[in-house]
Amino acid sequence: MTDTFKAYLLRESEDRKVSGAFEDVAVSDLPAPSPEGGDVTVRVAYSTVNYKDGMVMNGIGRLVRTYPHVPGVDFSGTVEASDNPGFTPGDKVVLTGWRVGEMHWGGYGELARVKGDWLVKLPDGLSLSRAMALGTAGFTAGLAIDTLEGAGMQPAEGEVLVTGAAGGVGSVAVALLAAKGYSVAAATGRSETHDYLKDLGADALVDRAALSEPPSRPLNKERFQAAIDNVGGSTLANLLTQISYGGSVAAVGLAGGNEVTTTVLPFLLRGVNLLGIDSVMCPAARRQKVWQMIAETLPMQKLDAISHSHPFDELPALGKAILKGEVRGRAVVTVGGE
Structure with missing residues (x-):
């Protein structure tokens, strides 16, 4: 694991204005997502842009309480390190919900540290990029x-x-x-x-x-x-x-x-x-069941028609566009790729 990783970091000024920029962040600065700590580190491959992400990136709604902050309410990637018995390095995983990207650092960085209980193993038949074509939505x-x-x-x-x-x-x-x-x-x-x-x-x-x-x-x-x-x-x-x-x-x-x-x-x-319908705090067992149903049911060509891919550096523009209703379907952001 490298000493730093690229992330889109939000900062708040003294007059409470929020601004964001791509920065090299020290791995040691990854915060634990809860008092119990974060027991899984994931190398993020893809994330998406949801309406809530647009709000967070533009400082709307005061959804974020502590700065600096890495937004991104969902991501897919590969486990890099784990102290959780349910996950081992190399596992492909998906995360949505659990207030990640709001209360906890999210998917707009090449690394994320989360609780293993929040992760779902990637269902068979679904790639990391298609998992984010689905994402929270x-x-x-x-x-x-x-x-x-x-x-x-x-x-x-x-x-x-x-x-x-x-x-x-x-x-x-x-x-x-x-x-x-x-x-x-x-x-x-x-x-x-x-x-x-x-x-x-x-x-x-x-x-x-x-x-x-x-x-x-x-x-x-x-x-x-x-x-x-x-x-x-x-x-x-x-x-x-x-x-x-x-x-x-x-x-x-x-x-x-x-x-x-x-x-x-x-x-x-x-x-x-x-x-x-609350997708944020939905229990892990039901999450796995629903993800498996989607992977087995949804024709992949339909999913591809819904989604469009963007490089990481287009993230700020996408965050503004989605608030204006200018993003149709699902915007997939390549953070690290597969």
Whole structure:
């Protein structure tokens, strides 16, 4: 192991302005991620750019408490050193969640030191780069589908809606659902994404504007057996009025707002389930199960269509672009490569 590694390091000035730059960081400066320490060191191959990463890199939301800080909420790579009995040097691993990139140093450095309990061994059939083409967004989509199927969603029971369908979570959700045999309706406000969504497997396209207004009545015509909602706000309230009897909505995002004004009638008269999806603190055993399902189900050519690769030095520009809605699908950043 070398004495230093390249990382994108954030610093905070006295007036609390956050700035970032690529720096050579001493390996000895890698902080332990918890009072219990970090028992696995990973040589990072790839990371991604998520909306939360854009916020962190640009000092929005005060998600980071301690500086200097290495952002990057997910990464894939190879174990370099381990004091954890579950991992040995050479193991290929993936990390998403656990407040890495926020409370703990993340994937925008050539090395990362984490707790072994946070790592998932790379499933068979998945490369390190494709693991990050999925990343937090792909894992969240898989977790939402697994949760909905646990609540009774089945391909034969009708249409499934995905809102924010052209984003990272939405894109993977559309492709995964289609691969599992579901009839998928994709909601988007951008007409230029229609062909893209159809290529991923969407059977129907729904105008985002048709869902974004507050519902006009407590119950509307039943249309969807289930939905994966990236938007929240009035879109989620509208969705709840259109879910079929016994159906479910998996809430995964809040791009349209974190407040939902609705009635209890969808729950009382149609038995609708509102299921919260938390990919951050999801237990390790379930993580492994979901990652394996994704690796076995998702056609790799669909994943390749969703993702695009970028060199490490493009990271700052990507962090600004994603906040402007200018990043479609999944942006994979080559940190060290395979």
